Amino acid sequence: MDIFYVVGHKNPDTDSVCSAIALSDYLSKCSTKTNSDEKYEPAIQGEINEETKCALNKFGVETPLILTDATNKKVILVDHNNKMQTLDNIEKAEKIVRVLDHHPINFSYQEQIEFLTMPVGSTATIIAQMYFKENINIDKKIAGLLLSAILSDTVVFKSPTTTDIDKIMAKKLEKIADISNFEVFGLELKKAKASLKNKTPCQIIDADFKEFNMNGCKVGIGQLEVVDFEDFYAIKEQVSSQMKKMKQDKNYTLVLLVFTDILREGSEFLTAGDVDAVKKAFNISTIDGIFLKGMMSRKKQVAPLLENYYNKNQNNKN
Numbered sequence: 001m002d003i004f005y006v007v008g009h010k011n012p013d014t015d016s017v018c019s020a021i022a023l024s025d026y027l028s029k030c031s032t033k034t035n036s037d038e039k040y041e042p043a044i045q046g047e048i049n050e051e052t053k054c055a056l057n058k059f060g061v062e063t064p065l066i067l068t069d070a071t072n073k074k075v076i077l078v079d080h081n082n083k084m085q086t087l088d089n090i091e092k093a094e095k096i097v098r099v100l101d102h103h104p105i106n107f108s109y110q111e112q113i114e115f116l117t118m119p120v121g122s123t124a125t126i127i128a129q130m131y132f133k134e135n136i137n138i139d140k141k142i143a144g145l146l147l148s149a150i151l152s153d154t155v156v157f158k159s160p161t162t163t164d165i166d167k168i169m170a171k172k173l174e175k176i177a178d179i180s181n182f183e184v185f186g187l188e189l190k191k192a193k194a195s196l197k198n199k200t201p202c203q204i205i206d207a208d209f210k211e212f213n214m215n216g217c218k219v220g221i222g223q224l225e226v227v228d229f230e231d232f233y234a235i236k237e238q239v240s241s242q243m244k245k246m247k248q249d250k251n252y253t254l255v256l257l258v259f260t261d262i263l264r265e266g267s268e269f270l271t272a273g274d275v276d277a278v279k280k281a282f283n284i285s286t287i288d289g290i291f292l293k294g295m296m297s298r299k300k301q302v303a304p305l306l307e308n309y310y311n312k313n314q315n316n317k318n
Contacts (some may be wrong), residue, residue, distance in 0.1 A: 001037050001038070001039055002037065002038045002039065002074065003038075003039045003040075003041055003074065004027070004038065004039070004040050004041070004074045004075070004076055004097055005041050005042075005043045005067055005073050005074065005075050005076070006020045006023050006024045006027070006040055006041065006042050006043065006075075006076045006078060007020055007042075007043040007044065007045060007067055007075060007076070007077065007078065007087060008020050008044065008045065008077075008078050008079045008080060009045065009079055009080035009082075009085040009086065009210070010045045010046060010085050010086070010210075010211075011045075011046060011206055011207070011208060011209050011210065012044045012045055012046055012047075012048055012049075012052070013049065013051075013052065013079075013152065013153075013208055014049075014051050014052045014055055014148055014149050014152035014153070014189070014193075015079050015122050015123050015124055015149040015150075015152055015153040016044070016078065016079040016080070016123070017042075017044055017048055017052050017056075017063075017064065017149075018052070018055060018124055018145035018146060018148055018149035019078045019079050019100075019122075019123040019124050019127055019146075019149055020042040020043060020044065020064060020078050020079075021042045021061060021064060021142070021145055022124065022127050022128075022142050022145055022146050022149075023040075023042075023076065023078055023100060023127050024040040024041060024042040025040075025142050026127060026130060026131060026136055027040045027076075028040050029136050029137065030134070030136065040076075041064075041065065042064040042065075043064050043065050043066065043067035044063070044064050044065070044066055044067070045066070045067065045068050045087065046066065046068070047066075048063060049193055049207050049208070050192045050193055050195060051152060051189050051190065051192045051193030053192070054188070054189055054192040054193075055144070055145060055148035055149075055152075055189060056145075058144065058148075059140070059141045059144035059145055059148075059177070060141060061141055061145060067087065068087060068088055069087060069088045069089050070086075070087035070088065070089050070090045070092060070093035071089045071092040071093070072092065072093070072094050073087075073093050073094060074093070074094050074095050074097055075087065075090075075093050075095075075096055075097065076096075076097050076098050076099075076100070077096060077098075077099045077100070077101070078099075078100050078101065078123055079100075079101055079102070079103075079123040080101060080103060081099050081101045081103060081105060081106060081107040081115075081117070082103070082106045082107070082210075082212070083106075083107075084210075084211040084212065084213060085210055085211065095111070096109055096111075096113060097113060097114075098113055098114040098115065098116070099113065099114075099115045099116070099117075100116045100117075100123060100126060100127070101116075101117045101123060102117060102118055102119065102120050102121070102122060102123050102125070102126060103117075103299060104299075104304075105117060118165075119163070120161075120163050120165050120166055121150065121153050121154035121157075121159060121161040121162045121163055121166040122149050122150045122152070122153035122154060122166060123149070123153075124145075124146040124147075124148075124149030124150050124153070124169075125150055125163075125165055125166045125169045127146060128146045128150075128169040128172070128173060129165070129169065132169075132172065138173075138176055139176075140176060140177055140178060143173045143176035143177040144173075144177035144179070146169070146173050147170055147173040147174060147177050147179060147182060147185075148185075148189060150166055150169060150170050150173070151170065151182060151185065151186035151189060152186075152189055152190075152193075154166050155190070155225070155260075155262055155296055155297075156183055156186035156187060156190065156262070157170075157183075157186075158262065158265055158296055159296045159297045159300075160294070160296060160297050160300050160301060161297050161299060161300045170182055187262075190225055190227070190262050191227055193207075193225055194224075194225050194226045194227045194231075194262070196226075196231050196232065196235065201235065201238045201239045201241070201242035202242055204224060204235070204239055205222050205239065205242060205243060205246065205255075205257060206222070207222070207224065208222055208223045208224065208225075209221070209222040210222075210298070212303060212306075212307070214253075214306060214307045214310035214311070215307075215310045215311045215313075217253040217254070217274075217310050218250075218251060218252050218253050219252065219253055219254045219255075219256070219306060219310070220246070220250075220252050220254070220255045220256070221256045221257075221258065221298055221302060221303060221306075222255075222256070222257045222258070223257070223258045223259075223260060223298045223302075224257060224258070224259040224260065225259075225260045225262050226259055226260065226261055226262070227261070227262060227263055228261075229259070229261055229268070232259050236270065239257065239270065240270055240272070243255045243257060243270065243271075243272035244272045246272070247272040247273045252272075252273055253273055253274050253277075254271065254272070254273040254274040254277055254278070254306075255271065255272040255273055256269060256270070256271050256278060256302070256306075257269070257270040257271075258295070258298060258302055260295070260296055261291075264291075264293075265293065265294060265296060266291050266292055266293040266294060266295055266296070267291070267292050267295040267296065268289070268290060268291055268292070269282075269287050269290070269292075270287075271287055275287060277306065277309055277310065277313070278306070280309055281305040281306050281308070281309035282305060
């Protein structure tokens with residue numbers, strides 16, 4: 001029997017975890033229809049956050065197994081296609097079978113494979129479409145997880161990454177999952193993730209943290225969603241100190257933490273390292289105390305501006 005591991009990115013979030021579970025279910029059902037002898041196993045690359053725990057607990061789904069090394073494995077990548085965010089030793093995988101994602105493409109592979117990407121707010125949106133298009137049954141648990149992932153990644157449709165397709169899929173999934181009001185449910189998920197109770201500075205930074213290679217510069221961007229900035233201000237200095245240590249220990253050019261107020265719909269920045277890059281990329285004169293209204297998405301609003309800055313800046317140096 002062939003075993004395929006369906007896995008999301010490092011520092012797993014709700015979309016990467018729920019999409020891995022749902023895609024495994026979808027592919028298993030397709031395999032049954034065609035009498036194929038294949039097994040699809042969802043996996044995660046680390047501990048899950050409180051929001052994801054809330055979603056899994058609500059729909060009675062177990063946490064997937066942890067897989068961090070691709071050596072000799074057949075893998076399917078979901079919710080990422082960037083080598084810096086994928087499994088260790090990915091070059092030693094028996095095969096990357098397919099990729100399903102909604103992020104900018106940063107991928108190369110020596111073989112022809114199925115690569116499906118769409119400019120939508122969530123990978124779960126793409127998977128939901130696959131279920132409906134192929135008329136594959138979605139049970140309540142899977143519908144609930146897909147809905148949770150869509151609401152999470154679109155910040156309950158407040159993120160600029162949100163599309164009409166995300167909203168249409170959410171409406172369909174809401175009925176199957178037996179959720180009476182998905183906006184109320186989405187806020188419930190966000191509040192679970194926003195809680196800083198008993199979290200260390202390391203846990204706060206790592207909760208939703210991604211690495212990028214920006215024209216040779218190693219940049220780490222974390223995002224923290226809160227419902228009250230006062231909770232964050234109370235531990236801001238401790239988090240800042242940890243970011244500086246992290247920058248030094250791991251040789252980052254820049255470590256940026258975007259803390260986002262999901263009710264006021266905007267963000268503030270905390271930085272360690274190349275502060276000038278942040279100021280110039282976002283056209284701001286200072287970092288401290290600046291609230292950027294409408295700044296909700298790392299993928300669409302933060303990373304692209306920084307990448308554009310480093311591309312121009314490094315090229316000018318050369």
